[in-house]
Amino acid sequence: AIFVILANFRKRQIIRSVLKSLELLRSLRSVEKDVADMLVKKEYYDAIELILKSRKAAAHHKEYTCIADLAARLQDTLDMTEEKLDSVLSTICYNFDENVFRKLRKAYALLGKTQAAMEQLHMHYSSAVNNSSIEAVKNYVGEVSLEMKFQEMCQSVQPTKAPTCLLNLCENLFLIMRSYYLLVNWHTKHDEEEAIPISNNVFEIEKNVSREYIRQKLKAGLVRIWHDVQAKVSMFLKSSGLEEYPFEKFIQMLGILRKLTQVAEVFCGDKSDILQDFIKTQSVLYIKNYHRGRMEELKLFLE
CATH class of the missing domain: 1.20.190 (Delta-Endotoxin; domain 1)
Structure with a gap:
């Protein structure tokens, strides 16, 4: 009976781990869209923060091929987001907007x-x-x-x-x-x-x-x-x-x-x-x- 209980416990642990990975996979798949929406709303800091957190989470589950592939896509998303930041930064030259610049500065600080x-x-x-x-x-x-x-x-x-x-x-x-x-x-x-x-x-x-x-x-x-x-x-x-x-x-x-x-x-x-x-x-x-x-x-x- 004890071995049955231990076996069931282990199964539950495995199922929980798989479900956690599936939930992570689901959230990672939506990162690109979420980041795009944030950039439209000029929420630059939140967009960068989401990408960095997602990369960190993906790094802990590299054993799954699908998550490893998504991690590579996250890097592409980060690169495109930085290009977007740079594009917005260039508009400052013609019309300095204090609110936009403050958001950009905060995002670049997060990137170091x-x-x-x-x-x-x-x-x-x-x-x-x-x-x-x-x-x-x-x-x-x-x-x-x-x-x-x-x-x-x-x-x-x-x-x-x-x-x-x-x-x-x-x-x-x-x-x-x-x-x-x-x-x-x-x-x-x-x-x-x-x-x-x-x-x-x-x-x-x-x-x-x-x-x-x-x-x-x-x-x-x-x-x-x-x-x-x-x-x-x-x-x-x-x-x-x-x-x-x-x-x-x-x-x-x-x-x-x-x-x-x-x-x-x-x-x-x-x-x-x-x-x-x-x-x-x-x-x-x-x-x-x-x-x-x-x-x-x-x-x-x-x-």
């Missing part, structure tokens, strides 16, 4: 990729400056081929359209600068709220080091982004043939550039020396050419 995400975000900002510049100028050019470079586009803008094109270019770039400025301010405020007292705890030390790294990265990013913006505007001005502009259009463009340099001083404290020197040089050349042209007209009139 906070610093990597900041590096990637800065690459997105550089791409945003380039892409926004092209989008702003190509609307004022006739036919644009895929091989056409930004400088070539600038050379194709007609003098009568140049001030409007420059204004559109500056507005596009201003939106990126504004987004980055809000990002820096958010981090400054966030750091003050979550300031960690000096401690000998290794975890806290690492956290402080990471925070300082990001702070320095953001500070350097202000100057770098302005230099990228300044380079695009300068290229437009150098390539668009300022000397051919009507006087009223030239004055209009100087006004736009003056506003841009004022924005830059607030943005990163830069005096825009490169742009200021270019404006002075071009203004002198334009006035000389303008004066020469008027004198020639006067000479023809008097003759």
Whole structure:
């Protein structure tokens, strides 16, 4: 009788184990759909957490081939989820959304990729400056081929359209600068709220080091982004043939550039020396050419 009881007990244990594995299999099979639903709802942290927990659970039941196969699919799901996070991260460059960024930051922290995400975000900002510049100028050019470079586009803008094109270019770039400025301010405020007292705890030390790294990265990013913006505007001005502009259009463009340099001083404290020197040089050349042209007209009139 005792052996029968032990045998039945063992059977129950086996059945429970099988049922537990079947339940795990069922839950793992629904992870992809659940993660997709969470991403639509912008629940990035919950999506990452679910994948990581599911991977951990699957790792303990590798003896089942079906679960081992699902574990491989979970890695694919994680990779696709990270790609989705990166795609959402890139939209921050054009319109900083505090709520979205907070969710992204929390998700990247769970992945242990906070610093990597900041590096990637800065690459997105550089791409945003380039892409926004092209989008702003190509609307004022006739036919644009895929091989056409930004400088070539600038050379194709007609003098009568140049001030409007420059204004559109500056507005596009201003939106990126504004987004980055809000990002820096958010981090400054966030750091003050979550300031960690000096401690000998290794975890806290690492956290402080990471925070300082990001702070320095953001500070350097202000100057770098302005230099990228300044380079695009300068290229437009150098390539668009300022000397051919009507006087009223030239004055209009100087006004736009003056506003841009004022924005830059607030943005990163830069005096825009490169742009200021270019404006002075071009203004002198334009006035000389303008004066020469008027004198020639006067000479023809008097003759």
